[in-house]
């Protein structure tokens with residue numbers, strides 16, 4: 001998908017800026033969740049300064065264009081919100097530290113069917129932990 005980033009930003013109520021367009025397109029192209037530091041490195045000059053990139057990541061999450069995939073050891077991993085709104089779990093490798101999307105897996109634990117805890121729910125965020133296929137002997 002290469003079209004429509006300015007439109008997507010506008011529809012979400014955000015002002016269209018070049019760093020935001022670059023950030024959204026980066027999240028769209030990259031297959032795995034990335035940290036703020038990754039985004040700064042990958043965007044280079046195109047992303048503006050690191051503080052801007054951080055604010056933009058938060059804004060994209062606020063408006064639902066991106067989401068927090070996982071928080072591991074205090075580090076937040078961001079990814080593009082899938083267009084069908086479906087959420088998938090992630091895998092954190094304890095050896096190499098990578099976070100991978102398990103696109104084919106589903107979060108099947110059912111939320112409380114009703115009541116205050118059901119109303120409190122915003123999203124499900126599940127991270128499996130272990131050794132990724134690359135790190136297994």
Ligand SMILES: [Zn+2]
Nearest residue numbers: 093096132135
């Ligand atoms: Zn690994």
Ligand SMILES: [Zn+2]
Nearest residue numbers: 033069079101
């Ligand atoms: Zn993911």
